[in-house]
Amino acid sequence: MKTILLLFLLLLVLVHGQSGDRMAPSSSIVYGESLSSAGGIFELGFFSPGDGGKHYLAIWFKSISVMTAVWVANRDSPLQSARGSLNLTADGNLVLFNSTGFVVWSAGTSGAVNASLQLLDTGNLVLTGGAGDGAAVVWQSFDHPTDTFLAGMRIGLDRRRNVDRYLTSWKTASDPSTGEFSYVMESEGVPQLFLRRGAGDVVYRSGPWTGRGFTGRPKMGTEPLFQFAYADDRDGLYYTFHVSDPEILTRAYLDEAGVFRRVTWTKGSDRWNLFWDVPEDQCDLYGTCGRNGVCTTAYSPRCQCLQGFVPASHESWSLRNNTDGCARRTGLNCSTDGFLPVQNVKLPDAVNATAANKTADECMSWCQSNCSCTAYALIRGTECIAWSGDLLDVRSFSDGGDEVYIRLAASELGSLRGGGAGKRKATKAVFISVASIALASACFLLALWLRCRRRTQVNEEQKLELKLYEMSTIRAATSDFSMENLLGEGGFGPVYKGEMEDGLEVAVKRLSKGSAQGLEEFRNEALLIVQLQHKNLVRLLGCCIEEGERILVYEYMPNKSLDTFIFDKARSELLDWDKRFAIIVGVARGLLYLHHDSRLKIIHRDLKTSNILLDYDMNPKISDFGIAKHFKVDQIEESTEIIAGTYGYMPPEYAMQGLFSEKSDVFGFGVILLEILSGKKSRTFDKSQPHKNLLILHAWNLWKEGRCLELIYKAMGDSCPKSKVKRFIQVGLLCVQERSDDRPTMENVVVMLRSEDVTLPNPTDVASTLPKPSDIVVHTMIPTRFVEVKAECCGLGELRGKIACTPISSYCSKSSDHIFWDFYHPTEALVGMLTTAAVEGSLPYVYPVNVRQLIEL
Structure with missing residues (x-):
């Protein structure tokens, strides 16, 4: 039964x-x-x-x-x-x-x-x-979404049925209960999307819909994979999207950390790939620069006042506290006021704005006749938006964005139009890139000078957009290259801190005279960096080529380089997990831009902690593009007979065979990631294991034994999320695998770092073995302040008696600051001495070179 x-x-x-x-x-x-x-x-x-x-x-x-x-x-x-x-x-x-x-x-x-x-x-x-x-x-x-926005879904209000559709994050990555973040379409003023934390705090604002997309994301209209739509009528107020190819799986979701991400599924790699996310940078965060301030990632510091405004508190502003924002320099007079166009921006918060259908002239007249109107903009050709009160959450874009007309007193407009011999016109915002207003004659002179000195010409030289500084300006800025202004000695010359007449702080890189290799570096940096612009790349402001000097002028990085923090016992305490996380992700994004997202495909070739600079807010910026290489779009690999780079950061295929590719930079990134997490140098030299990269070997052994968390810097303690740290160590080990084909691309790395939804492969065999002395030629570049230079330029001074081998070549200039020497079959003692010197900083460059290639020359 x-x-x-x-x-x-x-x-x-x-x-x-x-x-x-x-x-x-x-x-x-x-x-x-x-x-x-x-x-x-x-x-x-x-x-x-x-x-x-x-x-x-x-x-x-x-x-x-x-x-x-x-x-x-x-x-x-x-x-x-x-x-x-x-x-x-x-x-x-x-x-x-x-x-x-x-x-x-x-x-x-x-x-x-x-x-x-x-x-x-x-x-x-x-x-x-x-x-x-x-x-x-x-x-x-x-009608009742949780954290995910799918194609065909609508975010916003259904007015007929009184249904409000919005996203709320999960509480944690493994707990789907309602989290603290929400993504909501709000109709107060002019409709916008708001990403909020809790009941009130705004994290990110999309800005109004412009017809192409939201003003806070100007590239929305250029994404062919997606078709975005917006509606505001009696039936509803909503935003939706569709996918052009129904075979493509995609989703957008609000993660537990309050980041709205759009991802697509890649069948071949079996993972979600990040398409974009917001907030993407500090300027995306709501109200970063306070009222009437503008945020731009192209400058450091990132906050400036809109033209016609000054800091509300100069003391707070000087301390990089921008919460008070800016105030008008001159009060308004209503009838005599005018308007200053500010271009390439995210429109201000429109909660205190009003919209109406008007032409451009009608829009201006409407704002002009209303004394409380402080700015106006025309979007979608016929929609006029007029603001009252302070302008909040404005940011600039290097490409794209909208135009807003700001109300200023007549006297302000007159000074802006007439001041500085026409250099500051009212049709330009204060934050437009210096490169966009450089003189054409300066570009021509630089290209001509490079052609005469190198007797070569490349197409890029005709496109340079560099500001050409006079030597008198450089000397005044650096106090005539005084020792007090010396920041450090780079591989090919000293770097000085400078302050221009307008108060802008700069870093001045002065190329050593008579250096042939330095000249090539100068040319390379000038041609490459001027064409690159990303928040995680150091920005080149201009150059000087007078009086036989070759000088590059960069934005100033007050916190110097990453190695001065992570390898210094006292300063490393300042880097908690959040800061280290941000630095790692920032460097990854900078490399991704170089490899995939810029108009040039660039292989850096010398990625290391000393080439990662930190701005006021500890944002990382990749620097030193002297030996960087421009690849064609479809180019995968290249070989060279002159190995340039830094011992400890070079992958084996490059150090031994001269082969380099995107995966060479990936290897260097992996080393940096492990250094940041551990606080240890990769180039630590141990006489008992002279041919091992001890940091990689140590991390690999701990990983295999299931003890990888023992690698992390002790000062971080329990403040770091163990699962995420373990994931980062795994990514680092994947980047330093022996075979370049086994390493991920930077595109994959960024996804693996930012999304815990992606399953990571296990590393197999890392490259912990360095070239043996019998296999290499050590190429050294030795600053003369560390050695005694012989008049005939063929001695190593104080080091000479310690070297038990014969040089096969040497070259230097009588006026040079460096000696260059190659050694054939150096002894282990020499390798140890040179490597130790490199680690200590006295020999900044030690280049292993494959002997067979050298003989073939």
Whole structure:
């Protein structure tokens, strides 16, 4: 009898259990059963994230290998066991019961006739009621999103049904309960999207819709993969998107840290790839520079006042506290005021703004006639936005953005138009790039000088947009290159701190006279950096080529280089996990820009901690492009017979064979990542293991033994999230693998660092072995302040008696600051001495070179 009863119960389960894309009235699904959309793209069922103690009804992508939930029904009321059931009741209500029959969640839709539940290929779970053509949508999951925004979904208000659709983050990466961040379309003033923390704090603001996209993301309209749409009418206010290729899987989601990310699925690599995210940088954060301030990543410090405004508190401003913002230098007079156009910006917060359909002239007249109007803008050709009060959350863009007209007193407009011999015109904002206003004659002179000195010409030289400084300006800025202004000695000359007449702090790199290699570096930096612009690359402001000097002028980095922090016992205490995390991700993004996102494909070739500079806010910027190489778009690899780089950061294929590619920089990045996490130098020299990169070897051994967290710098202690640190160590080891093909691209690295949803492969065999003395030629460049220079330029002075080998070549200039020497088959003692000197900083460059290549020369 018991057997018959069990069979009957099993039959009921089979009858009521679902395997298609629909549920009929009086049917249910239980744990282990699911609904699948017709195309097999999405699945509805029960899942248990994290430790498995809590269970949820959810929709996820069915056709991919990574479990990715896009909607969770009972996010704040989890089932405590795996024995719940989803029921479509006879009266058309969708109800989730727990194991005791208690209602955990309900759609609240009782009364629907001929109800039917269907999971669509869009990921929308739709409950309809009625028969035939009269069937109508009674309830749908797209009206009740959790953290994910799918194609076809609408974010915003349905005015007919009074439904407000917005995103809320998960509490943690493994806890889908309601987190503290939300992404909401708000209609106060002019509609905008707001990313908020808690009930009020704004983290990020999209700005108004401009017809192409939101003003805070000017490149939205240039993304061919997506079609974005916006509507504001009597039926509703919403933002949506569609995908041009239905085969592409994509989603946008608000993560637990308050970052809104758009990702796409890559079938070949089986992972989600980051397309973009916001907030992307410090200037994306709401109100960074206070009222009437403007934020730009192209300058340091990043905050400036809009033209016609001055810091409200000069003391706070000088301390980089910009919360007080800026105030008008001259009060308004209503009838005599005018307007200053400010271009390439994110429009100010429009909560205190009003919109109306007007032409450009009507828009200006409307604002002019209203004395409380402080600015206006025209978007979508016919929509006029007028602001009252202070202007908040303005940022500049190097490319794209909108134009806003700011109301200023007549006297302010007159001084702006007439001051500085026409150099500051009212049609230019204070933050427009210096490169965009450089004199064409300066560009021509620099290109001509380079051609005469090097007798070569490349197309890029005709496109230089550098400001040409006079030597008198450079001397005044650096106090005539005084020792008090000396910041340090670079590989090819000293670097000085300078202050221009307008108060701008700069770093002045003075190339050593008579250095042939330095001349090549100068040319390379001038040609490459001027064409690159990214928040994580040091910015080249201009150059000087007078009096036989070759000088590059950079933005000043007050916190110097990364190595001065992580390898200094006292200063390293200032770098907590959050700062180290930001530095690692920043360097990764800078490299990704060089490899993929800039108009040139650049291989840096000398990535190391001393070439990562830190600005006022500890933002990292990659510097020193003297030996960087420009690749063609489809070029994968190149070989060289002159190995240039730094011992300890070079991958084996480059050090031994002269082969370099994107993966060479990836290797250097991996070394830097491990140095940042451990606080240890990669080039530590141990006489008992002279041919080992001890940091990589140490990290690898700890990883294999399951003790990788012992690698991290002790001062970070318990302040760092252990799972994330372990993930970063794994990424670092993947970057320093022996075979270049096994290393990830920087595009993959950025995704792996920023998204915990991506499953990481395990590292296999890292490159911990350095070239042996019998296999290399050591090329040294030795600053003369460390050695005694012989008049005939063929001695190593104080080092000479310590070297038990014969040089095969040497060269230097009588006026040079350096000696260059190559040694054939150096002894281990020489390698040890030179390597130790390099680590201590007395020999900044030690280049291993493959002997066979040298003989072939």
